[in-house]
Amino acid sequence: MSLAAVPAHGVGSRADLPLPFHFLLIGAGLALVVSFVALGALWKQPRLRPDDGRLLPMPIALALDSAPVRGLFVIASLATTGWTLLALFLGQDNANNPVPSVVYVWLWVGLAFISMVFGGIWRLVSPVRWLHRGILALLRIEEDFALAEYRLGYWPAALGLLAFAWLELIAPNNATLAVLRIAILGYLLLSLLLAMAFGQPYLRRGDPFTAWSSLYGTLSPLGRRADGRWALRTPLHGPLELAAAPGLLAVTSVMLGTTAYDGFSGETRWYTFVQSSSIPARLWETGALVTFSVVVAASLYAAAVVSARLAGVSVRGVATSFAPTLIPIAAGYLVAHYWSLWVWEGTHGLAKMSDPLGTGANWLGTGGVTPSASLIAPGLVATIQVVAIITGHVLGVVAAHERAITLFPRRAAVLGQVPLLVLMVGYTVGGLTLLFSS
Numbered sequence: 267m268s269l270a271a272v273p274a275h276g277v278g279s280r281a282d283l284p285l286p287f288h289f290l291l292i293g294a295g296l297a298l299v300v301s302f303v304a305l306g307a308l309w310k311q312p313r314l315r316p317d318d319g320r321l322l323p324m325p326i327a328l329a330l331d332s333a334p335v336r337g338l339f340v341i342a343s344l345a346t347t348g349w350t351l352l353a354l355f356l357g358q359d360n361a362n363n364p365v366p367s368v369v370y371v372w373l374w375v376g377l378a379f380i381s382m383v384f385g386g387i388w389r390l391v392s393p394v395r396w397l398h399r400g401i402l403a404l405l406r407i408e409e410d411f412a413l414a415e416y417r418l419g420y421w422p423a424a425l426g427l428l429a430f431a432w433l434e435l436i437a438p439n440n441a442t443l444a445v446l447r448i449a450i451l452g453y454l455l456l457s458l459l460l461a462m463a464f465g466q467p468y469l470r471r472g473d474p475f476t477a478w479s480s481l482y483g484t485l486s487p488l489g490r491r492a493d494g495r496w497a498l499r500t501p502l503h504g505p506l507e508l509a510a511a512p513g514l515l516a517v518t519s520v521m522l523g524t525t526a527y528d529g530f531s532g533e534t535r536w537y538t539f540v541q542s543s544s545i546p547a548r549l550w551e552t553g554a555l556v557t558f559s560v561v562v563a564a565s566l567y568a569a570a571v572v573s574a575r576l577a578g579v580s581v582r583g584v585a586t587s588f589a590p591t592l593i594p595i596a597a598g599y600l601v602a603h604y605w606s607l608w609v610w611e612g613t614h615g616l617a618k619m620s621d622p623l624g625t626g627a628n629w630l631g632t633g634g635v636t637p638s639a640s641l642i643a644p645g646l647v648a649t650i651q652v653v654a655i656i657t658g659h660v661l662g663v664v665a666a667h668e669r670a671i672t673l674f675p676r677r678a679a680v681l682g683q684v685p686l687l688v689l690m691v692g693y694t695v696g697g698l699t700l701l702f703s704s
Contacts (some may be wrong), residue, residue, distance in 0.1 A: 319497025367615025598658020
């Protein structure tokens with residue numbers, strides 16, 4: 267990421283870990299193996315049901331669905347969008363402009379973090395959704411209008427997220443207003459055209475930021491039971507309730523693969539190799555970015571196919587069925603990799619938003635806000651990284667177990683999970699190694 271004054275995504279190092287690094291790797295692997303054995307012995311029937319959860323008190327549930335609350339989200343969305351566009355087109359093109367922070371930190375990292383807590387809020391605040399509804403209203407066209415049936419599932423979202431990751435991590439001059447104007451206007455125009463062509467189904471699954479928010483939002487403790495009522499649930503109910511759809515494996519692989527690439531791209535040996543090669547660096551970087559996502563998808567696909575064969579069931583669709591188990595793993599990587607960036611640049615972005623035109627103003631009163639150094643202390647960051655990675659993978663193992671005992675015959679369910687366990691141990695070791703490569 268080329269934002270000015272941003273510290274490394276993970277400011278912790280091996281020296282800040284509470285244990286020697288090799289002990290940490292062994293412990294993380296053992297945590298997954300022990301979880302697997304315990305699940306096989308104690309969790310023999312599917313336990314996660316759509317009607318699970320502790321119902322929210324009625325006043326809170328009614329408030330969440332009320333028009334005033336949703337109206338506040340709309341107002342906040344349109345106000346933030348307008349404020350950002352003001353800085354984008356009238357602000358100064360320097361390090362004090364808030365737009366790079368809004369796009370690369372708030373929209374990418376902050377949206378995911380908030381969605382993990384409160385659910386997929388982008389559907390409520392998406393400016394594309396409200397612009398689309400406004401256009402239909404002006405033309406007096408019904409909201410469910412579409413020129414063609416939408417059948418692409420999550421594929422446009424996967425490609426869109428990959429393109430955004432390329433813009434954030436590889437594209438030249440990606441923090442300049444000229445590049446951001448093209449990117450933002452291009453996204454808005456293309457999204458509106460696709461929304462007009464395919465209607466609401468595209469906005470629900472095809473829009474990259476809706477998919478990003480809604481998939482991470484499945485981990486939220488807030489969710490709806492089968493009867494539609496709000497309830498508090500485990501972070502595994504949401505992912506395992508996702509319906510199979512085209513591109514689900516692709517989009518979850520991009521969610522994990524792009525974050526993994528971001529960690530890998532800072533590795534000294536890779537950087538030296540790319541810079542010394544006769545092939546342009548951006549070709550290497552683009553190839554590596556795509557490769558990471560492809561490797562994640564291919565490895566899960568292979569593990570799922572082997573699992574299905576060991577269990578004696580058809581391999582058709584089995585990889586897509588296990589794709590949601592990548593979501594908690596991707597969330598663990600995201601928290602581990604971007605916590606310090608969110609605290610540091612997210613706070614600085616709030617300060618910059620108070621002066622969108624770069625005139626020295628403090629219109630929002632947040633110009634003096636500074637990040638808390640205690641939240642990005644190396645020891646704390648290292649601990650957060652380790653806990654996030656291991657927790658994400660343990661949740662992935664539990665989700666895979668629940669899915670396996672649902673799909674596979676009972677006698678073969680545990681054996682069928684072994685390839686998936688091996689894969690997740692590999693993900694864990696790889697993720698920790700990328701984070702603490704020095």
